[in-house]
Amino acid sequence: MIRKQLAEVEQHIQAACDRSGRRREDVTLIAVSKTKPVEALQEAYDAGVRIFGENKVQELTDKYEVLPKDIQWHMIGHLQTNKVKYIVDKVACIHSVDSLKLAEVIEREAAKKDCKVNILIEVNVAQENSKFGISMKDVLPFVKKVSTFPHICIQGLMTVAPFVENAEENRTIFKNLHNLSVDIMSKNIDNVNASILSMGMTNDYEVAIEEGASMVRVGTGIFGIREYSI
Numbered sequence: 552m553i554r555k556q557l558a559e560v561e562q563h564i565q566a567a568c569d570r571s572g573r574r575r576e577d578v579t580l581i582a583v584s585k586t587k588p589v590e591a592l593q594e595a596y597d598a599g600v601r602i603f604g605e606n607k608v609q610e611l612t613d614k615y616e617v618l619p620k621d622i623q624w625h626m627i628g629h630l631q632t633n634k635v636k637y638i639v640d641k642v643a644c645i646h647s648v649d650s651l652k653l654a655e656v657i658e659r660e661a662a663k664k665d666c667k668v669n670i671l672i673e674v675n676v677a678q679e680n681s682k683f684g685i686s687m688k689d690v691l692p693f694v695k696k697v698s699t700f701p702h703i704c705i706q707g708l709m710t711v712a713p714f715v716e717n718a719e720e721n722r723t724i725f726k727n728l729h730n731l732s733v734d735i736m737s738k739n740i741d742n743v744n745a746s747i748l749s750m751g752m753t754n755d756y757e758v759a760i761e762e763g764a765s766m767v768r769v770g771t772g773i774f775g776i777r778e779y780s781i
């Protein structure tokens with residue numbers, strides 16, 4: 552089941568790359584496994600998946616303990632500062648850095664563990680009150696500030712687009728995030744290569760790829776619907 556759905560997602564990714572003249576290797580698929588049991592992740596692993604996304608610290612560390620060590624774990628959900636210490640040395644990337652306070656705690660905990668943490672800045676492009684993320688206009692000053700933190704590597708931007716019936720409705724949001732990333736790159740800030748764009752989920756990853764996504768976060772499309780929407 553998972554193998555088959557994964558193959559379908561792969562086909563869609565390839566098709567979106569073909570349509571937009573992009574190379575498949577420039578788009579990373581993150582299998583979002585939140586709420587799914589370890590057996591489901593193992594099945595995806597056996598089908599070749601090595602990159603998983605989780606949104607809860609406890610769940611991520613529990614799965615980290617029991618699954619193979621060549622998995623890259625991506626933290627994609629809102630992160631509380633008091634939980635940073637449990638994951639800084641375990642994750643390949645934190646996609647959801649949405650405040651200076653959180654960046655400061657990541658810096659402090661990474662320094663303690665003597666590791667460097669890859670982060671993406673979560674941007675609330677659609678200005679939805681219900682969503683986490685920094686406003687577009689605050690991103691550049693935020694990047695300038697956090698780029699001076701020695702244990703943090705800013706790799707790009709992330710957004711969670713609104714849930715829409717028709718994925719086309721989110722195209723402008725993806726375009727806006729892309730433009731913002733180009734703008735930041737053009738400033739040539741020391742230590743910043745913010746070229747990664749984490750955008751697109753099951754409902755809209757093809758449009759996101761057409762608009763330049765370099766990471767897509769697909770859960771339902773691979774693992775099926777979640778029993779609990781946490």
Ligand SMILES: *Cc1c(COP(=O)(O)O)cnc(C)c1O
Nearest residue numbers: 583606627752753768769770771
């Ligand atoms: C759950 C989640 C996803 C995956 O959502 P699907 O619609 O199941 O693909 C992607 N990104 C974030 C931040 C999520 O929390």
